[in-house]
Amino acid sequence: MNEPLFLFSVITTLLYSVGTVGYLIYVVRTELIIHRIAYAFLLAGFISHTIGFAILIGQTKQMPITTLPQTFSFFAWAIVGSYLAFQLKFNIRVFGTFVSPLAVIFMILSSAIPSKIIPTSRLFSSFWLTLHVTTIFIGNAIFALAFCAGIMYLLQERQIKTKSFGLLYRRLPSLETLDSLNSVCLTFGFPLITVGLISGFVYAGAVLRSFWHWDPKEILAVITWLIYAVLLHERLAVGWRGRRAAIMAIVGFSVILVTFVGATLLLKGHHSFMRG
Amino acid sequence: MDRIVLIGLNHKTAPVEIRERFNIVCVDSTGPLSDLARIRSLKESFYLSTCNRMEVLFTTPRLDEGIGSVVGLLAEIYGQTGAALKPYLYIHIDQDAVKHLFRVACSLDSMVVGEPQILGQIKDAYRQATEAKAPGVVLNRLLHKSFSVAKRVRTETRIGSSAVSISYAAVELAKKIFGELQGKTALLIGAGEMAELAAEHLISNGVERIVVANRTLERALALARRFSGATVPWEELVEELRKTDIIVSSTGSPDLILTREQVRKRMRARRNRPLFFIDIAVPRDIDPEVNRIDNVYLYNIDDLQGIVEINRAERIKEAARAEHIISAEALKFDAWLRTLEVVPTIVSLREKAEQIREAEIHKTLSNLNSLSSGEVEAIHVLTRSVVNKLLHDPILFLKRISTRSRKDFYLDVTRKLFHLDKDQSETNEGEDQLSLDSDKVS
Numbered sequence: 185m186n187e188p189l190f191l192f193s194v195i196t197t198l199l200y201s202v203g204t205v206g207y208l209i210y211v212v213r214t215e216l217i218i219h220r221i222a223y224a225f226l227l228a229g230f231i232s233h234t235i236g237f238a239i240l241i242g243q244t245k246q247m248p249i250t251t252l253p254q255t256f257s258f259f260a261w262a263i264v265g266s267y268l269a270f271q272l273k274f275n276i277r278v279f280g281t282f283v284s285p286l287a288v289i290f291m292i293l294s295s296a297i298p299s300k301i302i303p304t305s306r307l308f309s310s311f312w313l314t315l316h317v318t319t320i321f322i323g324n325a326i327f328a329l330a331f332c333a334g335i336m337y338l339l340q341e342r343q344i345k346t347k348s349f350g351l352l353y354r355r356l357p358s359l360e361t362l363d364s365l366n367s368v369c370l371t372f373g374f375p376l377i378t379v380g381l382i383s384g385f386v387y388a389g390a391v392l393r394s395f396w397h398w399d400p401k402e403i404l405a406v407i408t409w410l411i412y413a414v415l416l417h418e419r420l421a422v423g424w425r426g427r428r429a430a431i432m433a434i435v436g437f438s439v440i441l442v443t444f445v446g447a448t449l450l451l452k453g454h455h456s457f458m459r460g
Numbered sequence: 461m462d463r464i465v466l467i468g469l470n471h472k473t474a475p476v477e478i479r480e481r482f483n484i485v486c487v488d489s490t491g492p493l494s495d496l497a498r499i500r501s502l503k504e505s506f507y508l509s510t511c512n513r514m515e516v517l518f519t520t521p522r523l524d525e526g527i528g529s530v531v532g533l534l535a536e537i538y539g540q541t542g543a544a545l546k547p548y549l550y551i552h553i554d555q556d557a558v559k560h561l562f563r564v565a566c567s568l569d570s571m572v573v574g575e576p577q578i579l580g581q582i583k584d585a586y587r588q589a590t591e592a593k594a595p596g597v598v599l600n601r602l603l604h605k606s607f608s609v610a611k612r613v614r615t616e617t618r619i620g621s622s623a624v625s626i627s628y629a630a631v632e633l634a635k636k637i638f639g640e641l642q643g644k645t646a647l648l649i650g651a652g653e654m655a656e657l658a659a660e661h662l663i664s665n666g667v668e669r670i671v672v673a674n675r676t677l678e679r680a681l682a683l684a685r686r687f688s689g690a691t692v693p694w695e696e697l698v699e700e701l702r703k704t705d706i707i708v709s710s711t712g713s714p715d716l717i718l719t720r721e722q723v724r725k726r727m728r729a730r731r732n733r734p735l736f737f738i739d740i741a742v743p744r745d746i747d748p749e750v751n752r753i754d755n756v757y758l759y760n761i762d763d764l765q766g767i768v769e770i771n772r773a774e775r776i777k778e779a780a781r782a783e784h785i786i787s788a789e790a791l792k793f794d795a796w797l798r799t800l801e802v803v804p805t806i807v808s809l810r811e812k813a814e815q816i817r818e819a820e821i822h823k824t825l826s827n828l829n830s831l832s833s834g835e836v837e838a839i840h841v842l843t844r845s846v847v848n849k850l851l852h853d854p855i856l857f858l859k860r861i862s863t864r865s866r867k868d869f870y871l872d873v874t875r876k877l878f879h880l881d882k883d884q885s886e887t888n889e890g891e892d893q894l895s896l897d898s899d900k901v902s
Contacts, residue, residue: 344636345751347763349770353636359734360639423731426755
């Protein structure tokens, strides 16, 4: 990674970290001003992050996912972007406390992992690939939000069920709000990953001359899609909600993490960065 | 100096039969205000009556006589002898009376500590009293002060922020489950007093529809009419679970009314929308196992009581901070009260005049350097005699009224006329604002 990009990455990580600390303070002292400051830091981090990627894309003319660190960083960018947008729409301030650490974790992972550029760069410039990568990443980022909402739901539900109320009871929104957050994430995320999968197959069919390769990541991605498809179906058909929906959202995102981190790092296939 | 006295009774000192007696007598009239005005030993008076308390506040130059005649009047209202009423009464004098009024206004003395209605009730009572011209200089100021102290306590402590009654706690929980209560339906099983109270809270927090199920239809109809709701036959109770969101159960039944299986079977038809059971019956009406069904939440009377206790503990901490504010404000009021005497007023009048004289002399002499010391002395003598002559009549007047009953009024006018209370502007609102600000600085 060259100098200015490295600088942007460090600045972004710092801004996200300060935002996260702000959101952690916000849990203890619920003052609007703390939330505003934390939000501003995340926004500043997001802008710096975007500029960094713009420079990178300008240099390489490729999607910024040619190395594993870049992918992590890109995922963090998608999470923060989705969160900033969701916050504007739903204004559940304590949500930031759960989402922002996730972004920081991915930024730190991104700088901790050695970068190794994939030699076959021909693969990374195509409309279908851009569509595939963008929709999959934003879709997964929205599922990351659903994951956080799921954790918040379980925490709050547990307190209400067991009748033991901690600090978070007052801070967390109502179960109804958290459940509708789950539903909204699903409504936005599912179409995105569906488009992502289809465009991936189309691209694979065009470039690799076959839609399906039994690549571990392909298999896991289809499993993920099935999990969310079941959740969406059950929500609409039977009225699944609450705890089960929250657990499904958590399980779904865990599979995404396995797909994303595990399959890329450990398993072999054309999605892997460890090849060659 | 006149004494400030507060005689009253509240939910801690008197049972409901006695409290309601006062409430009925006084609810639709100006209360015993006119009777109080006729008691000769009283100068100013104020009367407050709510369902949980009755307070008479007055000033009197003759303490024992004043207390005796007010207790006599109260006994008359109650239709009892003074001796029979006395065990229920508390009597606070001067600083204690001031503090008690502040505590009542701040809702520290309420049955539900921190509930906000009491301040509005005091304001209404005060409006009635001023129409009857019952309060004078001292009580006007004291009541205005109590409003501003209540406001200060509310903003600086968290006394009013948590639920300390079972109904409040239930509503708070319902909000954590459903978010908004708008458009929700509540089912009352059993039509007792507790159910009624809970329904009242639910309605005032947005619940749209009340449905009543009771073994005797007559009572169900009466309650349903009160909340313009519907009734369901006892036998169809279980089916009602499909349509309702909150269930308040308070029957005297010795057996369970709803079992886990009955509830579980209806969840699919509800599309798993949450159900919130509030079981305030003893023995319990709802199978405790119901709480284990997904999206079903069950709270019994002990669970709610537990929340109330936690909140109460937190409130005790906040109440200590509120008491501190009240003590400080009571002292400030006392300081003001002391200025309502003839001698301090004359002293501050003289001081003010002397300050003005000296300031003006200083201004003039600093421009006139050529004057001899004799001439300077002559100017001093001249200005002093002007000031003294001007103040002579007002001071004589003040001394003359020192034995009159309207003394407080003239002293108050004098202090305002010459603006003797420096950081206290004329209107109470402004004064409160000033004292609030100065507190923040310190």
